[in-house]
Amino acid sequence: MSTTDKPSRPAINHMRIFERYALILVWLLLIAAFSLAMPQSFFRWGNFSILFASYAPAALLALAIIVPLTTGDYDLAVGATLTLSSCLIGVLNVWYDVPILMSVGIALAAGVAVGLFHALFIVYFRIPSLVVTLGSTSLITGIVQWMTKSSTIGGIDNALINAVVGGRFLGVPYAFYYALVAVLVLWYVFDFTPLGRRMLFVGRGREVARLNGIAVERMRIGALVASGVIAAGAGVLYAGVLGSADPYSGLNYLLPAFAAAFLGSTTISPGRFNPLGAMVAVYFLGTGITGLTMFGIPLWVTNVFNGGALILAVTISQLTRGREAPDIG
Template sequence: MTATPLPAVRAPIDWKLQAERFALLAAWAALIGLFAVLIPGTFLTWRTFSSILGSQAVLVVLALGLLLPLTAGDFDLSAASVLVFSAMFVAVSNVTWGWPIGLSLLGALATGAIVGALNAWFILFFRIHSLIVTLGLGTFLNGMTLWLSGSQTISGISMTLVDAVVITRILGIPAAFWYGLALCLVLWYALEWSMAGRRLLFVGRGREVARLNGISVDRTRAAALILSGALSALAGVLYAGMTGSADPVSGQGLLLPAFAAAFLGATAIYPGRFNPLGTLLSVYFLITGITGLSMLGAAAHVQSLFYGGALVVAVALSQLVRKRQPQNFG
């Protein structure tokens, strides 16, 4: 006589967790609704949303690059400097030195990866905190950018790049948006389903525990920093393609919004940890607020107030959520 198997018992739905996961999405919808009422006939148009989606690909890629070392417990303050330098490298090599645009792009991406490798070497070999190393290398890169450009804006980048980034449209949205979306999905898959991604999450939760479980912590952290440098350089390539030029200063202002998006994203979709989907949602939540305020006639300084306040609130919320999460990776 064989025993009859008991029916599987479904775990009850944690409605509080579900509310946390999608609270930012609900807040974004509410923000859109608010501006639709305050700016009738202007805000809620396809032209406005096409502009919002297409204009933020650089910030999306930069924020996605930052979340890799953040996941491992490191900070990369050199990301915006890498972005500006890579954009300038593309401009100078293509316009001044006469390199083919493809070679210029490869050189820029390689430079970003090299900077990431230098960050990793100084941090891991000399055991210096990532904040100090990346801030120092970022400042060094700022000087290199000024030297490379002669402190001037370089324009006239090949239209091949400009066409591939902003002129080409898919469903009425510049191709740059789809590049950012594709990168987000690739990183989401890597962090959720690949062994490398799981190791990165494990290292971020506890380096000593990860080391005792046979994970090469230093190698994982180094890979995250190198990828951060390469993705920051990719953001610089997109930045150059969106403007057709490069200047040695303007891209520096993207570091604060990128960190704000990464930390705010840690409160959504997978609360308590940095994740690509939450970061993508956060970028467009923040830019929707900025766009709406600008259309209402808010002064230019409001953008800094909005991003700065968002970063402080996001860090506080992400820490509160992280403390309440169990030490797992589901």
């Protein structure tokens, strides 16, 4: 080992530590900047409480995205699945008087059905996942508009609303804690179970994984179904947060969730999609949008922010991982 290598190792270690937590640091700086600019309105616990609850569905959507991404597939239909789930609850519970628990169960089952539908075309018919999920987004959106007559459905059972957002712990609605529990469960699966390691192995090389005895197709099917169920769960949270079912606005979470999925792969565990990083990224982006909105910016700036954040996040993610994007299969 040459003498020039010795002083470089601590510097490399420090850079790795900085890379792991840089996004958290930038998030804190962003909070500080908005707090100094708007101390009477932004820097209030009530504002953060609303932020944590309102972006809980986006946090679940980011999880729904990173599960198939880890195995090398894209799911662009998570926003449509969220909308389908929330509107099923509204239609069944409000229009047809189906008990709220049964309505929630049917909504989650719809997530399973969406995941299996995607798996049929992606895994068995070998259609690229981008094509299949983009097509199913339009298909599901049309079904939702037909099902709801393109109208917002209010009057969802208060039992769901109270279970999701009515109760609070430390002043924060339960919706945030449901998302947090999902993040911790998925983090445990990804980092501490053989299943998580096999998923990562499949995403980084399907043929190599197959030669090592991993059931690649089964892993991909499971990831797509899990994505559908998690997205449907986000729809349940969404219906509880709003207290109604909107056939359009759920798709607004899609770009922030995708940006968070890729931006999250640059923090906590840089180089791979990870649940903790995704959640940090969701609330980093949510803080930026909330602060800019409180400044009174025009609506188009939010779209620019979300689109720019997605492009920047994917670019940084690619540079951090130092490899090509997962195969689109």
